Amino acid sequence: xxxxxxxRYYFRFSLGQRYLHGLVIITFLGLAxxxxxxxxxxxxxxxxxxxxxxxxAAVLSLHKLCAVLISAGFxxxxxxxxxxxxxxxxxxVFWGPNSMTPQPKDALxxxxxxxxxxxxxxxxxxxxxxxxxxxxxxxxxWGMAIIGFSGYMMWFGPFFARLVPGYVLNIAxxxxxxxxxxxxxxxxxxxxxxxxxxxxxxxxxxxxxxxxVSGGEYRHERPLDYSRLDxxxxxxxxxxDPPPRWLNNFSRxxxxxxxxxxxxxxxxxxxxxxxx
Amino acid sequence: MAxxxxxxxxxxxxxxxxxxxxxxSAVAVAQPAPTKAQPAPTKAQPAPTKVLTDSDCLxxxxxxxxxxxxxxxVSVYVNAEIFQPSIHAKLGCVxxxxxxxxxxxxxxxxxxxxxxxHASQTSAFAxxxxxxxxxxxxxxxxxxLNCHGNPHGMRAKIDPKSRVYPLNLPRTCGTCxxxxxxxxxxxxxxxxxLYMDSIHGFALTSDGLLVAATCASCHGAHDxxxxxxxxxxxxxxNVPATCGACHAGxxxxxxxxxxxxxxxxxxxxAPVCTNCHTAHQIAQVGVANWQIKTVATCGNCHxxxxxxxRDTFHGQVTELGFVATARCWSCHxxxxxxxxxxxKSKVAPANLQATCGKCHxxxxxxxxxxxxxxxxxxxxxxxxxxxxxxxxxxLLLGVFLFFGLHTALWLVRSLMGGSRxxxxxxxxxx
Numbered sequence: 001x002x003x004x005x006x007x008r009y010y011f012r013f014s015l016g017q018r019y020l021h022g023l024v025i026i027t028f029l030g031l032a033x034x035x036x037x038x039x040x041x042x043x044x045x046x047x048x049x050x051x052x053x054x055x056x057a058a059v060l061s062l063h064k065l066c067a068v069l070i071s072a073g074f075x076x077x078x079x080x081x082x083x084x085x086x087x088x089x090x091x092x093v094f095w096g097p098n099s100m101t102p103q104p105k106d107a108l109x110x111x112x113x114x115x116x117x118x119x120x121x122x123x124x125x126x127x128x129x130x131x132x133x134x135x136x137x138x139x140x141x142w143g144m145a146i147i148g149f150s151g152y153m154m155w156f157g158p159f160f161a162r163l164v165p166g167y168v169l170n171i172a173x174x175x176x177x178x179x180x181x182x183x184x185x186x187x188x189x190x191x192x193x194x195x196x197x198x199x200x201x202x203x204x205x206x207x208x209x210x211x212x213v214s215g216g217e218y219r220h221e222r223p224l225d226y227s228r229l230d231x232x233x234x235x236x237x238x239x240x241d242p243p244p245r246w247l248n249n250f251s252r253x254x255x256x257x258x259x260x261x262x263x264x265x266x267x268x269x270x271x272x273x274x275x276x
Numbered sequence: 277m278a279x280x281x282x283x284x285x286x287x288x289x290x291x292x293x294x295x296x297x298x299x300x301s302a303v304a305v306a307q308p309a310p311t312k313a314q315p316a317p318t319k320a321q322p323a324p325t326k327v328l329t330d331s332d333c334l335x336x337x338x339x340x341x342x343x344x345x346x347x348x349x350v351s352v353y354v355n356a357e358i359f360q361p362s363i364h365a366k367l368g369c370v371x372x373x374x375x376x377x378x379x380x381x382x383x384x385x386x387x388x389x390x391x392x393x394h395a396s397q398t399s400a401f402a403x404x405x406x407x408x409x410x411x412x413x414x415x416x417x418x419x420x421l422n423c424h425g426n427p428h429g430m431r432a433k434i435d436p437k438s439r440v441y442p443l444n445l446p447r448t449c450g451t452c453x454x455x456x457x458x459x460x461x462x463x464x465x466x467x468x469x470l471y472m473d474s475i476h477g478f479a480l481t482s483d484g485l486l487v488a489a490t491c492a493s494c495h496g497a498h499d500x501x502x503x504x505x506x507x508x509x510x511x512x513x514n515v516p517a518t519c520g521a522c523h524a525g526x527x528x529x530x531x532x533x534x535x536x537x538x539x540x541x542x543x544x545x546a547p548v549c550t551n552c553h554t555a556h557q558i559a560q561v562g563v564a565n566w567q568i569k570t571v572a573t574c575g576n577c578h579x580x581x582x583x584x585x586r587d588t589f590h591g592q593v594t595e596l597g598f599v600a601t602a603r604c605w606s607c608h609x610x611x612x613x614x615x616x617x618x619x620k621s622k623v624a625p626a627n628l629q630a631t632c633g634k635c636h637x638x639x640x641x642x643x644x645x646x647x648x649x650x651x652x653x654x655x656x657x658x659x660x661x662x663x664x665x666x667x668x669x670x671l672l673l674g675v676f677l678f679f680g681l682h683t684a685l686w687l688v689r690s691l692m693g694g695s696r697x698x699x700x701x702x703x704x705x706x
Contacts, residue, residue, distance in 0.1 A: 041595035042586070056598035117685035132682075139675075154589065157646075158638035166646035171664045173589060174652060178668035182675060190679045199690040 006216035010238040013211040016080070021208050023073045024140070025254065029261050030066035032184045034059045036265055039177050040272040067151055074144050097127040097225065100138070106131040128225040132194045143183040150176040184269060188262040196255065204259075206251035210243035332379055333369040334359075358429040372427075388427070390420045400499035409462070423448055440497070443480060445490045446471055453491075470556035478560070487522070494518050510555070513539060515548040523549075529611035545577065561610075564599045571595075574604040584649035607631055607648065 013021075037046045037059055053059050085093040092098045097105075109131050112124035129137075150172040153160045157169050196204045207213045219226045229235040243251075336342075337354040359365055370376055375386040391398035398420070401407055410419065424430055424439060425448075431438035439448045446468065452458050454468025471477045471491070479488035494509060501508035509518045516536065520527025530536040530549070538546035552573050553559075559566035571594050575582030585591040585604075593601040605613075607623055614621035622631045628644035636643065651657050652665035 037596065038589075038592045041592040047596055050596045050598070056593055056596060056600050059596075114682075114685070117682075117689045119689075158636050158640065158643050161643035161646070162640055164642070166643040167650075167658055167661065170588075170647050170650045170658065171661050174650075174661060174664055175668060178665075178672065182668075182672050186675065186679070190683055193683050193687070198686060 006214055007242075008215040009212040009240045009242050010215060010218055010235060011211055011240045012207055012213045012218070012238075015211065018208060018211050020073055020077060022254075023069060025258055027066040027070035027073070028183075028187065029258065029265075030062055031070065032180070032265055033261070034063040034066070035177075035180050036184065036269050038063075039180070040269060040276075042276075043268070043272050045268055064155065067148065067155075070144065071148055074148065097228075098129075100129065100134055102131070102134055102138075103127075106134060125223045126221065126225075128222060132190075136191050136194070139183070139186055143179055147176055147179050147183065150179075181269065181273070184265060188266040192259060192262065196259070204251065204255040206243065206248055206255075209251035209254060210247045212240045212243045328370055328376065328379060330359075330365075330369050354428050358426065362429050363432050363435070364427070364430055394420075397498045404498060404500045405502050406500060409464075422451075440492075442486050442488070442490050442492075443484065445492055446477065446480065449491045467556040470554075474556060474558040475560045476558060489522060493522070510550075512548050512550075513542075515550050519549045526611050529609075533609075533611055533613040534615060535611075535613060547577070567599045567603060568594055568597055570605065571603050578604075581649055584651050587650055587652070588648060590648065602635060602648070606634070 033049065034053070037049045037053075040046050041050075050056060050059050053062065081093060084090045095101055095103075097103070105127065109124040109126060112121055113131075115121035116123045153172045154169055154176065157166075161169065195201065195208075215226075226235070229238070334354060334356050337352060338356045340353055340355070342353070364372065372388045372392075373385060374392075389398075401420075406419075421427055431441075433440045435441060436443065438444065450468030450472075453464065453466060456466050458464075459466035472481065476489040479485045480490060496509055501511075503510040503512070505511060506513070508514065516527050516530055516539065520530075531540065535547050539548055552570065561567070571582065571585075571591075575585075582591075586595060590601040590603075594603055609622045612620075614624075616623045616625070618624060619626060621627065625644075629639050629641065632644050632646075633639040647658060647661070650661055652661050655662040
């Protein structure tokens with residue numbers, strides 16, 4: 001284990017993953033802003049937003065544009081995983097510490113984390129992905145599948161109504177809207193806190209934007225992953241330059257903008273929901 | 277030609293004439309004013325008997341400069357240029373001022389009564405809101421001249437210069453009904469502005485249509501009654517017939533529909549034309565703002581249906597203020613509104629495909645099982661929707677209970693120390 005590793009940087013996210021996250025940020029905010037405008041259409045802010053966007057046709061077009069883009073990202077991601085697992089025959093895509101599949105250790109980590117919250121034990125030692133990151137991932141994954149599918153059902157209502165009864169479109173809107181509320185609130189409260197706003201990270205964790213993490217941070221936060229990589233020599237293959245200044249500033253900018261939009265929508269939708 | 281002015285008219289006849297009397301009361305001069313053109317007759321002798329001509333009258337009354345003519349409470353000046361082309365000119369002065377036979381005439385002359393010729397109009401007027409208000413001595417409420425204007429310049433109602441010519445009538449009524457101060461003082465409606473902004477007002481002022489409804493088209497001219505009076509044209513049960521005088525096809529549809537049937541049956545809350553279209557500010561139905569407003573209008577009575585409509589894409593889009601999606605009457609029709617149980621209804625099961633198909637292409641029998649008024653709380657209406665809503669609510673509750681607690685505990689634990697410290701990549705920047 002290298003004791004003087006705080007100035008060394010390692011790649012944690014590939015460029016493709018960072019672009020994908022960027023795409024999700026933009027399209028998710030776009031979908032949330034346009035979708036919540038419809039969901040809470042009785043609110044003055046919603047009417048204002050709809051007018052500012054350029055009317056209902058513009059709102060719906062933007063919503064559909066973002067939907068198509070995020071769907072493309074989703075399909076690309078699924079395709080990439082299948083490609084890595086079947087064509088490239090990468091190991092550990094579907095199972096193991098580097099996979100997104102929940103492991104028995106995740107349940108143990110959660111248990112230990114709750115004990116740590118209550119001063120009943122030490123902080124658990126995490127591997128490549130922590131359990132809350134996996135929850136984030138699967139929440140977004142299934143959220144996209146469910147919201148996306150219900151959305152396309154409504155978009156092509158008469159077509160889907162040939163396959164299922166028309167009242168399924170009622171259910172589609174209900175699920176679309178409620179799952180969207182779940183997604184929006186989850187991302188703007190839980191994900192923002194877990195990944196960026198908790199005291200250890202505040203105001204942001206730039207790793208998803210820069211792709212790079214310092215050795216010290218890596219070792220402290222992912223001790224199991226770090227030591228396994230260190231022992232296998234894989235760590236050196238991940239060595240990177242320090243994140244350039246522009247990239248750090250870009251990270252700050254995108255975080256400030258995203259969190260501002262997110263919190264605005266969060267406050268507006270929470271108030272609207274509790275008073276409706 | 278009948279002359280009523282000699283009669284000691286009482287009741288309505290007198291009230292009708294109050295204004296006329298004020299304008300035309302006898303010249304209170306001890307003697308007729310001598311003029312340069314006409315030597316004064318000898319005081320001792322009575323005036324020679326002769327048939328009075330209009331020029332005799334005008335020789336005095338046309339003198340605008342005469343201080344005496346204008347020094348009355350109301351001027352008795354008659355402008356010959358205005359009088360000559362007026363509809364009454366051919367009758368001659370004494371046809372109305374029938375108690376004047378000679379010159380000079382007595383100091384006090386009878387007020388002119390219009391009823392002498394216009395008996396049906398004056399008797400119709402006698403029971404009107406205007407006559408009642410005048411009898412209650414509230415003010416100078418309109419007698420004939422308040423609306424018809426200068427008696428010596430009066431024109432036929434088909435004459436564009438008449439104050440009651442259709443294109444001029446709203447302005448005439450608006451003299452009082454467009455004056456907010458008067459309206460407040462006497463408690464009558466100030467509706468001129470509303471009317472002028474309406475489709476009827478635009479048809480009149482912008483398009484210059486004589487067929488456009490003016491005040492009198494709906495309220496009548498002389499016999500205007502309070503809308504609370506069952507005999508009034510604007511009494512709620514009479515409104516469809518009043519509007520139907522022009523909108524005949526709509527009246528037929530309305531009467532055949534649920535609203536008309538309820539109105540005929542005497543259900544007090546049955547809507548008539550004005551409940552949805554308003555009485556004066558009647559909008560052009562193609563205007564988006566109005567189309568949006570009608571959704572709430574229907575919702576005034578159909579509260580639950582509006583609530584469930586708002587839970588659909590249709591309802592959300594119109595709530596935002598856009599007419600791109602279905603509104604109440606897109607599906608139910610505007611006037612011939614029938615319950616779904618009626619086979620003629622647009623929302624009867626057999627007609628749904630055609631009704632939905634107006635907007636949606638490729639509509640099938642399966643498609644129209646869509647519920648345009650879903651109620652997720654009603655298990656009977658649609659169990660699948662009910663349980664989907666229940667599941668989603670529990671999912672939201674579960675996720676946020678767990679992660680809310682998780683986040684709160686984490687925040688407290690991190691703030692109170694014991695974490696492995698701050699490892700912020702940005703702070704490590706060189």
